[in-house]
Amino acid sequence: MSLTLSTAGESHGPGLTALVEGLPAGLELDRDAMNRDMARRQLGFGRGGRMKIETDTAEVRSGVRHGRTLGGPVALWVVNRDYQNWEERMNPWPVEAEVPPVHMPRPGHADMVGVWKYGHDDVRNVLERASARETAARVAGGTLAKAFLRALGVEIRSHVTQIGPVHAPVATRPLQVADFEGIDDDPVRTLDADTSKAMVKHITVERKANESIGGAYEVLTFGLHPGIGSHVSWQERLDGRLAQAICSIQAHKGVEFGDGFTLAETPGSQAQDEIFGVEDTEDGDVHTGAVRRRTNHAGGLEGGMTNGNTLVVRAAVKPIPTITKPLRSVDLSTGEPAKALRERTDNCVVPAAGVVGEAMIAMVLAAAYREKFGGDHIDDVKAAVAAYEARIGWTR
Ligand code: EPS
Secondary structure, X not given: OOOEEEEXXXXXXXXXXXXXXXXXXXXXXXXXXXXXXXXXXXXXXXXXXXXXXXXXXOEEEEOEEOOEEOOOOEEEEEEOHHHHHOHHHHOOOOOOOOOOOOOOOOOOOOHHHHHHHHOOOOOHHHHHHHOHHHXXXXXXXXXXXXXXXXXXXXXXXXXXXXXXXXXXXXOOOOOOHXXXXXXXXXXXXXXXXXXXXXXXXXXXXXXXXXXXEOEEEEEEEEOOXXXXXXXXXXXXXXXXXXXXXXXXXXXXXXXXXXXXXXXXXXXXXXXXXOEEEHHHOOOOOEEEOOEEXXXXXXXXXXXXXXXXXXXXXXXXXXXXXOOOOOOEEEOOOOOOEEEOOOOOOOOEOHHHHHHHHHHHHHHHHHHHHHHHHOOOEHHHHHHHXXXXXXXXXXXX
16 A cells, blocks of 8 residues: 555646545545645745736545545645636637747756657647646645644644755754744745845845746654665665655755765764664753654665654755746747747745645655555554554654
8 A cells, every 4th residue: 555646737727636546544634724735835935927816725526525535536626727818728629719839948948858759849738737837736635645644643844945045044953843833924934034034135136137046945854753664675765765756846956865965075973863772861862762863964764764853855946947038949840049938937936845845755755654554544554553653662
């Protein structure tokens, strides 16, 4: 038993579908919490005009009755309100109107290679599916994975750590769930007020210069049991699975766990997280079951498995390729030099990307929990988790 998410839909088509298979029956869902996540993905200073058109919700189409899962596939529907402005251009069926094709691929987008690979002569046939609008369906699906994890005491939070060259200060102590209270009220979803101002200023300045802006965010998962994932085969190593999920998000170019790339320059004796017994506990130690840790260089992963410490995943997001200052490209119908497609766009998506990162991490973790603990009903899962906790002597 695993858990899978499939998405369908185009950016300006009728809407998006998320199909989640493998949830246990009896899992309680909170409609408001689901839609809060949908709204959080639309937040962030630097979004474009499209976000004023959409008010995303995850509408349950199947698999849930009276607020609880039935054990079958759950289908969620996210309507594209903008479709009413695109009905001719994006109609699934032939239309009378002349719809001009797009021939100018944007450097950095799927446009050009997608046209070659799939045999299209209209870039729109590629860009509509490649668009990061698809992440609305990922977040919808992620709300179900989060509900499942929450039922087992696992919570996921994210914050922006970098916008362009502006870095948030490194936390001086391990972050806790409570530190994230109110983070979504910050315009760039960062934890430090002065950094937030500097990030907003940077986006404002770059937007005026017709630039798009990248950055980085961190996703922390609290309360994970040790032993999620496995060392026994490369396919089951959780770091590998998490990296795939994060790097599959549009515009994501890098991922690291814990101290990540910094570990490459750290002497071995300082790069590991020493293990202390309970009798050796000091203030600030992280309780990871029967032992304590004073550091978390590993980001909560050892040997491809969770180790009971907080999972720390950091992702790098490039500046998105739709820019109001179009770059040089060629007209694919003539091969002549041309300016790339210029469209309404976002300038900075990093605050929203953090919410998408949460959803993808939730999907991977929930799948690994399903694989480890099985169970047809959520109570079966809870019983299996409790038995495992007793066997390894683990407490939060
Ligand atoms: C996107 C382009 C913009 C973004 C869109 C992703 O859409 P539009 O072309 O309609 O202005 O707003 O993101 C979303 C719609 C969303 O919900 O996140 C792109 O080309 O990737």
